[in-house]
Amino acid sequence: MAISSDRHLSHFVLESLPPMIYRLEVSQQPIRARMCGFGDKDRRPIDPPPVVRLLVSTADGTPVPESSVDHSMMIVHAGLWSENRTEERSLVINPSSIPTQSTGPSSTVMSLNAPSCTRNLMGHCTSSAYVLNNNLGQQGIYFIFQDLSVRTEGTFTLKFSFCDVKGLLVRSLSGYNNSRGSVAAEVYSAPFKVYSAKKFPGMTESTALSKAFAKQGIKIPIRKETRYRKTNNEETRDPTNEEVPESSSSALPTSTISESKVSEPTVESTGNDEKRSHHDLSDDDDTDSVRDSEEGKGKSAEKRRRKSK
Numbered sequence: 001m002a003i004s005s006d007r008h009l010s011h012f013v014l015e016s017l018p019p020m021i022y023r024l025e026v027s028q029q030p031i032r033a034r035m036c037g038f039g040d041k042d043r044r045p046i047d048p049p050p051v052v053r054l055l056v057s058t059a060d061g062t063p064v065p066e067s068s069v070d071h072s073m074m075i076v077h078a079g080l081w082s083e084n085r086t087e088e089r090s091l092v093i094n095p096s097s098i099p100t101q102s103t104g105p106s107s108t109v110m111s112l113n114a115p116s117c118t119r120n121l122m123g124h125c126t127s128s129a130y131v132l133n134n135n136l137g138q139q140g141i142y143f144i145f146q147d148l149s150v151r152t153e154g155t156f157t158l159k160f161s162f163c164d165v166k167g168l169l170v171r172s173l174s175g176y177n178n179s180r181g182s183v184a185a186e187v188y189s190a191p192f193k194v195y196s197a198k199k200f201p202g203m204t205e206s207t208a209l210s211k212a213f214a215k216q217g218i219k220i221p222i223r224k225e226t227r228y229r230k231t232n233n234e235e236t237r238d239p240t241n242e243e244v245p246e247s248s249s250s251a252l253p254t255s256t257i258s259e260s261k262v263s264e265p266t267v268e269s270t271g272n273d274e275k276r277s278h279h280d281l282s283d284d285d286d287t288d289s290v291r292d293s294e295e296g297k298g299k300s301a302e303k304r305r306r307k308s309k
Contacts, residue, residue, distance in 0.1 A: 020064065023055045024076070024162055024187035027134070027142065028209050032193055034200040036122060036149045038094060043122060047203050048210055049146035049220055050189060052076055052160050054129065056141075066141050071129035073166035076143040080121040083155045083191045092120040092152055123147035132216050135208035144213065146220045150194045158189040 028051035036043040054074065056064040080089045097116040127143040134140060143160070150156065162185040195201070206222045214220045 019059050020069075021057045021059060021061075022162055022164070022185040023057070024160055024185045025053050025055065026160070026187060026189050027051045027053045027140075028207060029190045030158060030192040031204055032195065032201070033150050035153045035194050035196055036151055038096070038118070038151060043149045045123065045146060045221065046148045046150070046192065048207050049144060050078070050148070050158055050160075051145075051209060051213075052127075052143040052187065054141040054143070054162065054185075066131055066139055069141065070166065071131065071141050073169075074129040074141070074162070074164050076127050076129075077161045077163070078121070078125045078127075078145050078148060079159045079161070080150065081157045081159050081188070083157060085157055085159070085188050088159075089154075089156055090119065090121050091117045094118045118151075120151050122149040122151060130218065132213055132218070135212040142213070144218055144220065146218075153194050153196050155191050155193050157191050160187050160189070162186070 028048055030046045030050045031048060033046040034044040054071075054076075056066075056069050058064060081087065082089055093115050094117065097113070099113060099115070124145070124147045127145055129141050129143060131139065132142050134142075145158075148158075161183045163182050164184055167184075168182055203223065210220045211222060214222050
């Protein structure tokens, strides 16, 4: 009885809901990325982060407002495809699993294990729905992929597939078979290039859409240019324009400062004068002694002359 009642309820819900037409559009295209290789330590996300918008309308093409759409169980899955959108590139062979020939004496023995594949598109490949306002203030249902990375170098595209899990549950309970499968809408991104670490030109400037979503609480990596500008201004600031804190000597009157500055060289000059005077006196004493000795010699010579006469 419980199963039949649930099926009857699902039939009622399914018939009461009008048929919805879903369409995806890429609001923010990926441009470039740096390959992350086969290690998980240095993984750089695709830049800018891809953003997909969901547009809902009725069968006759009338747009359905976002407030009337139950987006609680809506998801979008991202897959990696070739540039021409013909081959999937989500898997790649792991180089470490490729059998190599040993270098020892038994060089003819090789591993028979087949090489294993690993994911080429790293990160969170599935995004839930968010009702957000874009940079123009327009409300919409968005799916954001800010954590996608690619292991290998090359040119790729992203394939986004939309699925309404709640609608699938209702249809499965009611016994309806969906001929279209679980995917209700698909869209491809524009081709983007993945560079090696040496050839990577760097991250692009954060877009207005990414900044608008970041202000609404979405975790999107934003380059804060204002922080670098502030640092540059502080480094190039002229130190002469800065206010120097007053010291204790500046509180003294100007006259005291001038007197103290003048008194120091005065003391030095007096000391120099004393040294000079002592030096002059010593020179005078020396000259007097020389004169006395010369006079004594002259007197003794005169006495000798008188005696000889």
